[in-house]
Amino acid sequence: MAEEPAAEIQLLRSQKAKLIEILSSDADFVLQHADSRCLLSLHGYQQVKACRIPSEKVTDLLDHIIQRGPEAARGLLELLKDEALQETFPLLHFIKDLQVSTLSSETRRRRRRAAELQETIPAKQICNNSSRLVTEKQLMMVARAIGRCWREIGRLALDIPAVKLEQIEEDHSIHVERVFAMLRYWSICRREKATAAVLHSLLSQGDWALPAESIDLLLETD
Numbered sequence: 001m002a003e004e005p006a007a008e009i010q011l012l013r014s015q016k017a018k019l020i021e022i023l024s025s026d027a028d029f030v031l032q033h034a035d036s037r038c039l040l041s042l043h044g045y046q047q048v049k050a051c052r053i054p055s056e057k058v059t060d061l062l063d064h065i066i067q068r069g070p071e072a073a074r075g076l077l078e079l080l081k082d083e084a085l086q087e088t089f090p091l092l093h094f095i096k097d098l099q100v101s102t103l104s105s106e107t108r109r110r111r112r113r114a115a116e117l118q119e120t121i122p123a124k125q126i127c128n129n130s131s132r133l134v135t136e137k138q139l140m141m142v143a144r145a146i147g148r149c150w151r152e153i154g155r156l157a158l159d160i161p162a163v164k165l166e167q168i169e170e171d172h173s174i175h176v177e178r179v180f181a182m183l184r185y186w187s188i189c190r191r192e193k194a195t196a197a198v199l200h201s202l203l204s205q206g207d208w209a210l211p212a213e214s215i216d217l218l219l220e221t222d
Contacts, residue, residue, distance in 0.1 A: 006070035008077060012062060015095075019080075020058045022091045027057040029088055039065055039075045043166065059148055067151055067162065134187055134196040138218055142203070143179035145214030150179045157202045158186045 012019075023030045035045050044064040051057035065072045079085060080095045146153060151169075154160040160182060168185070172178040187194035196218040203210045 006073065008070045008073035009066050012066055012073050012076065016062055018094075019062060020055055022089050023058045024054040026088060027051075027054040027061070030058065030085070031061055033079055033082070033085065034061060034065070034076065037075055037079055039068070039072050039079070041068070044068075063148065063151060067155060132196050133192070134194055134199050134218065136184065138196055138199075139183040139187065140176075140180050141217055142199070142210075142215060143176050143183055145210060146179045148175075149208060150175075150182060153203070153208045154182045154186075157206065157208050158182070160186060 031045075031048055034040055040048065040061070041064075048057055048060045048064060051060055062076075065076050077095070080092055086092055086096075151162075151165050154165045155162060164185065165182065168178055168181045172181055183199075186199075190198070200215055200218040203215050204212070
């Protein structure tokens with residue numbers, strides 16, 4: 001079972017969409033302040049800096065910091081409370097009132113939703129597909145359903161090393177091909193355990209859970 005993400009990381013995830021909307025008005029300002037606090041790796045900084053679209057730059061910045069772990073996530077939360085950030089982005093005022101502990105109810109809600117999704121899958125269907133290896137066609141269909149959080153899914157759900165994810169990112173310039181390569185790497189590593197049912201279970205639990213309609217194809221019979 002995957003370890004539950006730290007509270008700081010969960011808090012950033014819960015506010016991610018709102019932060020992207022606010023910080024995109026001056027993405028470079030945020031990036032430079034984050035870099036000054038050493039919240040990014042050198043590779044991560046160069047990757048985020050290369051983004052031309054402000055919203056994508058902020059998204060990559062948040063993803064990178066979340067992937068670096070609780071310490072980096074905590075550092076970003078502190079940065080967002082800094083006077084310079086608060087003055088530049090008045091809408092960030094809400095961040096001062098957030099507490100890490102407030103996320104517990106959100107975590108329970110997500111876990112409950114994941115459990116409910118699992119219960120909606122017919123038991124017979126799961127049994128029939130439990131030993132069937134996932135196909136490349138299924139991997140590609142799932143890859144199309146995974147968005148910009150693919151690195152997070154790779155690390156937390158599929159247990160793929162960050163170094164391998166960076167290599168995949170460098171080898172493939174198209175998003176869906178990167179995600180497919182990640183899923184294929186997982187299937188190769190798991191060998192006979194890389195079944196469609198196992199992949200479905202991994203992608204339907206935790207904070208990274210994908211919508212049921214995008215992964216239930218893994219449990220469909222021929």
